[in-house]
Amino acid sequence: MIAKQIMEADRDALLSCDVVVTLLDGAQVDDGTAWEIGYACAKDIPVIGLRTDFRLCADSDGGIVNAMIQGSVLGMCRSADEVLGVLGAPGQEMASAQPM
Numbered sequence: 001m002i003a004k005q006i007m008e009a010d011r012d013a014l015l016s017c018d019v020v021v022t023l024l025d026g027a028q029v030d031d032g033t034a035w036e037i038g039y040a041c042a043k044d045i046p047v048i049g050l051r052t053d054f055r056l057c058a059d060s061d062g063g064i065v066n067a068m069i070q071g072s073v074l075g076m077c078r079s080a081d082e083v084l085g086v087l088g089a090p091g092q093e094m095a096s097a098q099p100m
Helices: 003-015 031-042 080-087
Strands: 020-023 047-050 075-077
Touching: 003 031, 020 031, 031 047, 047 080, 075 080
Parallel strands: 020 047, 047 075
Antiparallel strands: none
16 A cells, blocks of 8 residues: 555544544654544544553643643543543443543
């Protein structure tokens, strides 16, 4: 696949989502993940951030990732179990993630 096909496939997959869970580990958030968060946010698709990395890479007080990323997600989770708790059972309304 060429770059444009990859982007279009990713974009189309995002449009089919009810919610997006993003893995935010690493020294910096992955460029593609950042794009996906921005696109989902622009399309009013809820985004949950998952960061299991102990390193902080924030530029705001109390943040654990870049302020633009953290401000775009409903909340941040620190484990997969926490994400599952936020998502809830099928047919239930999504719970709030921890604002960080």
